[in-house]
Amino acid sequence: MHITMNQIHKAFGTNKVLEGVDIEIKEGEVHALMGENGAGKSTLMNILTGLHKKDQGTIQIDGQEKTFSNPKEAENYGIAFIHQEMNVWPELTVLENLFINREPVTSFGIINTRKMKAVAEKQFEKLSISIPLHKDAGQCSVGEQQMIEIAKALMTDAKVIIMDEPTAALTDREIEKLFGVIRSLKASGVSIVYISHRMEEIFDVCDRITVMRDGRTIDTTPIPDTSFDEVVRKMVGRELTDRFPERKANPGETVLEVKNLARPGVFQDVNFQVKSGEIVGVAGLMGAGRTEIMRTIFGLDGKYEGEIHVNGQHAVMKNPGKAIKLGLGLITEDRKDEGLVLDFPIKDNIALPSLKSFTKRSLIQDGRELEFVEMLIKRLTIKTESAQTEAKNLSGGNQQKVVIAKWIGIGPKVLILDEPTRGVDVGAKREIYQLMNELTDRGVAILMVSSELPEVLGMSDRILVVHEGTIAGELDRSEATQEKIMTFATGGNVHDERH
Template sequence: MPTDDHILLMENITKRFPGVLALDDVKFDLKRGEVHVLLGENGAGKSTLMKILSGAYEKDDGTIWIDGEQREISSPRYAQELGIGIIYQEFNLNPFLSVAENIFLGREPTLAPGVINWKRLFAKAQEILDELNVNINSKEEVGDLGVAMQQMVEVAKALSLNARILIMDEPTAALSRHEIQQLFRIIRHLKKQGVAVIYISHRLEEIFEIGDRVTVLRDGKYIDTRPVKSISRDELVRLMVNRDLDEQIPKKKAKLGPVVLRVDNLCVDNRLHDIEFSLRKGEVLGIAGLMGAGRTQLARAIFGVDKISEGKIYVDGTEVSVSSPRDAINAGIGFVTEDRKSEGLVLNRSVKENISLPNIRKFLSMGVLDFEKENRTVDEYISKLDIRTPGRDQNVVYLSGGNQQKVVLSKWLCSHARIFIFDEPTRGIDVGAKKEIYQLMNELTAKGVAIIMISSEMPEILGMSDRILVMCNGRITGRLDGEEATQEKIMKYALGELNEAV
C-alpha cells in the first residue's frame, strides 16, 4: 500500500509482447514534488513501464495506485484525467498550428458549439507559457520554433491538462547545455508547485544534477532504488549492466590511409557556406557545434538528400555527382541518420526486411531472391551486433531504441559502405550500448572505413575523434586535432568566439 507522501505506486507490473517478456514483476514509486530518475539500458523496460502508466499499453499483471486509490489505466485520456502527462523523445506537435492550438488541441475554449474563442485560447496558452517563464508567443507557429522551445510547448501542453505526474523521456537528447539548464530551471519550478517528475535519461551527469532518487531496471526486471546523493556513477553503471565499464569511450587509433572523401567549397542555399574538408581512410572525423549550426544539413548534402547549390564532392580523388541518396550509396557512402524512426527504419517491417531491403540486389540470383542467403546474412548481423530480438521476423517497432539503432547500422554494414556518416550515433542509447557502438566504430576504422561522426555529446567528440571540425551558423569555424582539442576550445568555436577564418 502507498504512504501519504506517495502520489504513485506501481507493484508487480508485468507486460508481454509476442516472444518478449518486456516487464517482469517490476515496481516503481513516486513521491510528491520529487524528480525520480528511471534508468536502464535500452530494452530494460523503461519506456514500456511509462507507456503502461500513461495508458498507451495495458499491463498484463500488477497494481497501480494513484493518490492511494487503485486504478486501471485503460487509455491515454483516462491517464490525463488522473493528472499524468508524458513528453516523448519524439514530440507530438503539429508544426503548422500555433503554439496555443497545440497546447489545447481538441480542448479549445468555445464561444458556441464549433466556434473557437480565439482570444481566450491565446490568452490561456500565454498564461501557462508566462508561468514557465519562457519567451514564446502563443500565436507563433510551432514549426518556426527550435527544438528546445518545442519541448517547452510540450511541457505547457502537459500542464494545461493539470498534470501532477510528468514523465520526461530523454528530454535533453537534442538540447545544448544552455537549453538543458533552462529545462532544469523549469523542472525545479515544477517541483516547487508539487508536480512529481519521472525523468528518463542516459546522460549520467544529469542524474546527479536534477534527480532526487533513481530506480534501475535491467532486462525488464526491477534492480534497485537509491537516493541520488548516496550512489556513485560507477555503481549506477554496474547496476545497469551488471559489469564494470572501465573504459566508457574505448577509442582505438587506426592507421590512417589516403584521402577517400574531399569536399570543396560546398554551399547549400543560405544554410551552408564554403564548407571544405577531407576525410582519410580509417579516420573518425568528429563534427561538433550547437543546435542549428548546420551539422545535419552538411550530412544531408553529402548524402544527396539536400541539393548542393555550389561546390564539389570527390570520392577517391574522382568528382562524383551526388544528387540523390542512391548516388551516394553507389559512391560507397552510408548515412546513419539522427532520427532513426522516421528516416532510418520501416517500423512496421521486420528486422530482416529493414536490413535486407536496401541491399536486395545482393540476394538476387538470376533475378530470383535467394532466401537462404538473405536469412544467413541477416542472422550474421543480428549475432555480430548483438541485436536483442526474438528472431529476424520480429517487427522493429517492438525493439528498444538501442536495438533499433543496431538494425540501422546493420543495413549499412551489409551494403559494404566505405564512408560512414553517423549523425548522433548514440542519441537515446544507454552506456552499455554506447560502448558497443564505439567498439563497432573501432572495428570499422581498423578495416579502413572512414567515418564522419556528428555528435552533441562532448565526451564522445573528444573521445572518439582523430580530428574535429566545429561549425557555427553554417560555416566551419574551427579545426582541431583530437589530441589538442578541449571542451573549452570547441565551445568557443561553436559559439563563434573563435573563428579559423578570422
C-alpha cells in the same frame, strides 16, 4: 500525487518484458528511471498511463487502486507522458499541435484562437522558446519539436510528468532552461519521472533513482547515496571500466572532400576532408547547420553549390541512390521518420539498402538474406525475439542498432553518423564505439555529428566545429577540450599555438 506500482508483469507474446517490477513515485520528487535499452522502462510507464495493459500487479495512486484504459484518461487525471519519439503532427502549426484535441471554444462553439495564442505565448515565455506559433511543426528541428512536446505537457496542469529522454535533442542552453522548469515544478509539488541515459543529468536534477535490468527492478536509491560507477554496474550487471574504448587512428588516403559547399540561407563556404580509417567529429550548437551539411553530402536535400569529391572523383549528389552507389551511408538524426520503416520487420529494414547482393535473376534469395541479417543482429547485439519482429516493437536503442546495421551491411567507404548514440544506454553506447573502431580499422571513413561533447572528445581523431552555417574551427584530438569546442561553437576565437 503519490504512485506505487507493485509486482508489475508484462509479456508481448512469448517475450517477457516486465517480470515483477516495483516503483514508488513520491509527491514533488524528480525520480530517475534508468536501465539498458530493452530493460522495460518505457513499457512500465506505458502501463501506468494506460497505453499497455499489465498482465499482473497493482497500481495505486494516493492509496487507491487505479488502472487507466488509455493515455487520454491518464492525462485527464493529471499524468502526462512526453515520449522519446516525438508525436507532433507535421502538417499542423505549432499552435495547433499544442492544443490538439483540447482546443478552447467561445460561447458560440468556435475555436478561440486568441485564447490559444495567449496561453501558448505565456508557456513559451516561461520556457524561453522562440518558435513562431504559425510555423508548421514539420518544419521544426527535432530539438524544437521536443520543446513543443514539453510545453504541451506543462500546459495540461499535470501532477506527474514522465519525461523519456527529454534532452536528447536539446542544446546545453535549452537543457538548462528545462532543468529550471523541472526545479520549479518540483517546488510546486509536481512529480517528474525522468528517463535518461545521460548520467550527468541524473545526478544534477534527480532526487532518487530506480535501476531496471532485464525487466526487473534492481534497486531504488537516493541520488546522494550512489555513484556513476555503481549505477552502471547495476544497469549492466558488470563493471564498465571506460566509457570510451582505446582508439588508435591510422588515417589513409582522403576518401571524401567537400569544397566551398553551400546552400544559400542554410550553410556556406564549407570545406573539409575525411580520410579512410579516420573519425571526424562534427560539433556545434543545434541549428548551426551540422545536419543540413550531412544531408546535402548524402544527396537528400537537392541542389547545392560547391563540389563533393569521393575517392578523388567529382560527384554530383543528386539523390541518396547516387551516394549509396559511391559507398556512402547515412544514419539520420531522426530514426523514426527517416531511418526505419516501422511496420516492416527487422530483416527487411536491415536488408533494404543491400537487396542487390541477395538478388539473382530478379529474385531475392531469402536464405542468404536471412543469414546476412542474423549475422548483423548478433554482431550488434540487437535484443529481439526474431528477425521477423517489426521495428516499431523494439526499444529506442535497439531501433538505433537496426539503423546502424542497415548501413554497415552495404560495406560503406564513408559512414555519416548523425547523433549515433541518442537515446542509447551506456553499455550499448560502448558497443557502438567499439564498432566504429572496427570499421575504421577496416578503412571506413566516419563523419560523426554529436551534441554530446564527451562523445566528440572521446571518439574523434579530428573535430570540426560548425557555427552559423560554416566551419568555425578545426581541432586535433590532442588539443581539443570542451572549452575550445564551445568557444568556436558560439562564434569566439581560440588562441593557442595553432589559432
